[in-house]
Amino acid sequence: MLALIAGTGALPGEVVANLPAKPLICSMAGNDPASVEVDLNFRLEHLGSFLAELTERGITEICMAGAVGRPKIDPSAIDAATFPLVPVLQGALGAGDDGALRAVIQIFETSGFTVKAAQDVAPGLLMQAGVPTQVQPGELDKADALRGAEVVIAMSNADVGQSCAVRTRQAIAVENAFGTDWMLKALQNRPDGQGGLLFKAPKPAQDRRVDLPTIGPATVEMAADAGLSGIVLEAGGVIVLAQEEVIATADRLGLFLWFREA
Structure with missing residues (x-):
């Protein structure tokens, strides 16, 4: 039986909609999801009791989907059930995103659960390689995509994001x-011209069971x-929400959407 630990954003709702049966939906205090109805809430200070x-x-099985902020622990x-986990939790809260998520996965697995990726329990969230839009990328776009892949690899060494322009x-x-939305909004105020692309892909060494990059129609609007x-996305490496709407929005705005082989 599956438990979905839901964060904010549209992803939890998309995961549930793509599942054959409703999972137990859980959420951590301070990260209440709007896209699903929660069955069980828990505090990080009670994580041991929650797992029990x-x-x-x-x-x-446990699947984590949606954005979750870093909570402050009230000692x-x-x-009592959570005290043995405190050293791992402290390390997680002080680590980068990848390190924190690996620590959380370790806690779940040590407690006897199998951690499943959102794209594994709901495979329809991923799209295959290709260009589903009317506009196609040109040779200059292909060169920019290659550079984008290089930039994301360099960023991964500092554990600081999964996209660039x-x-x-x-x-x-x-x-x-x-996040990506903030980056795109900041670009709206730049006076240095038009053109270029958004490149988004997982960090090369990240655990793809959690925090896979995600886009939706709003991403296309902001781009x-x-x-x-x-927009260039790693094929099979980026979750696409409301896929038909994403493609339609790109066509309406005259953007290409390229799912590129890594």
């Missing part, structure tokens, strides 16, 4: 802790507002 309850309910609220083989913006000509 999942076992009692017959849960064997006075930690219960490239124009004429120059990185004109890179994602930071504020157009930023003056970009298209």
